[in-house]
Amino acid sequence: MPDARIRILSQLSEVRPAEWDACAAGGAARPEPFLAHAFLSALEESGCAAARTGWLPQHLILEGPDGTPSAVAPAYLKSHSRGEYVFDQGWADAYNRAGGEYYPKVQVAVPFTPVTGRRLLLKDPQDPVGRPALAAGIKQLVRLRGASSAHVTFSTQEEWESLAAVGFLQRTDRQFHWTNNGYATYDDFLGELASRKRKALKKERREALGPGITIEWLTGSELTEAAFDAFFMFYLDTGGRKWGAPYLNREFFSLIAQRMPETVLLVMARRDGRYIAGALNFIGADTLYGRYWGAVEHHPFLHFEVCYHQAIDFAIARGLKVVEAGAQGEHKLARGYLPTTTYSAHYIVHKGLEGAVAQYLERERAHVEEDAAVLTELGPFRRCSEDEQD
Structure with a gap:
């Protein structure tokens, strides 16, 4: 994209709320609550998502020639793996035992919020440049900060697939959602x-x-x-x-x-x-x-x-249309909340660690799919063949 650049923001106040929200909304009337400038800036201004808590803001802003953001991504430099709900502590322990340093890492996410949503926030959803530009920016941020990896968590399936095409590993999990x-x-x-x-x-x-x-x-x-x-x-x-x-x-x-x-x-x-x-x-x-x-x-x-x-x-x-009741909790099944797949994408610099994690994720994805099928079958809804009388 000629004359475009990516800036890294150390705090969300460096971008106008209306400009961030235009990207976060992606053509809709307004962004989903957790992607809004109001929500993310409240986390920073209250000190909840800040350097002292291990969530150093490193937001990515893709700007055109006039300096107007055309795409953004909420990103943080992490010194731990808490508050993410996509668990990689085992990867960190294995890498550290092998002599590596897993932290810092880059997290593209909404802090403390296991809710699926867009993470590569394009002002124009049809923009062919914004998503690959942000993906490249995430990798560059990893290199600039000397991080071991980048983790795009609770993304949409479309983002998950596009990130896989540029070298990110694919991970799945499941939550329980109710459908109206x-x-x-x-x-x-x-x-x-x-x-x-x-x-x-x-x-x-x-x-x-x-x-x-x-x-x-x-x-x-x-x-x-x-x-x-x-x-x-x-x-x-x-x-x-x-x-x-x-x-x-x-x-x-x-x-x-x-x-x-x-x-x-x-x-x-x-x-x-x-x-x-x-x-x-x-x-x-x-x-x-x-x-x-x-x-x-x-x-x-x-x-x-x-x-x-x-x-x-x-x-x-x-x-x-939907109630998302948060992470985990098979007790939700009996109350009409059925298994729904969640997605995350992971970029790991060290090839040895990347290979080991890739093998693990392949097995894990198969297990998540099988588990969801079994749980759905155990759900409380009537089967088509049932002819019940109260």
């Missing part, structure tokens, strides 16, 4: 389940709200600091148990409430006049993204109600 097949009510969804599964979910929802618990949906102007104070206590409890130290701080939640309130949904459970549990979600163009959950009281099935059933209720009410 045009349901008008939650009961319409239940009608597609096997009788035993349907009855179990009805009972589960009744018992979850039995002890005087009510549910509130908070979004937009309803997202008060008091509500986020309560939610942050839930988040600290869960984060402390899962990761040892939570990735996000209180300031981050205030920033997203201020900058993108229309895309944030808090599902909060209240009992005896106070909040006792909650889940944070983000609202995309056609998808509800479940992110964090926590509680200060234990009640049977409340986790499933707040995180999964209420998310389905909201998606049906808003006409959203």
Whole structure:
């Protein structure tokens, strides 16, 4: 591309929000929440994604002759493998034992966010130059920073395939997503389940709200600091148990409430006049993204109600097509969330390590495919041959 160049930004504030978002939207009315300048800059300004936490911003900006960005990629120089949800610690250990240095590495991703989305963000989706230019820029960034590798995680399948064509290794995994097949009510969804599964979910929802618990949906102007104070206590409890130290701080939640309130949904459970549990979600163009959950009281099935059933209720009410309920969790299967493949692409400099990882990934991809097929078969939906009577 004549007269084009790639710049590396050490902070997102070096690019105008409208210019970043035009690339992140890729021709849509607005970008998905996690790709928006408002979200990514909140991570940086709050200190959650910063050098001191091992997430040094190194964003790539492809500029034309007039200096206007035509493509961007959220990139970070990492000194560890935490907060990624695509696990390569085994690769790091093997390389370090062989005398190499795995860190630093380059991560093209949304920090702390295992959500599939575009990572090579083209302003014009039909631009034939932007994607290969960014791929070349990622490799060059690896060389400039003396990194061992680059990892493009939770990409689209199209990006995954295009990166494979320029030397990136292909990796797959699976999550559990719920799909809205045009349901008008939650009961319409239940009608597609096997009788035993349907009855179990009805009972589960009744018992979850039995002890005087009510549910509130908070979004937009309803997202008060008091509500986020309560939610942050839930988040600290869960984060402390899962990761040892939570990735996000209180300031981050205030920033997203201020900058993108229309895309944030808090599902909060209240009992005896106070909040006792909650889940944070983000609202995309056609998808509800479940992110964090926590509680200060234990009640049977409340986790499933707040995180999964209420998310389905909201998606049906808003006409959203998909609920992505986060990473892992085979317990989601019984609640109508089916296996969905996720994709990541990996560029490794050392040929010996690259060869070993390539062999491993070939076996892993086959296992992921087989596992997804088995789990789908075990799902709660009725088989075509079933003729059930309630």
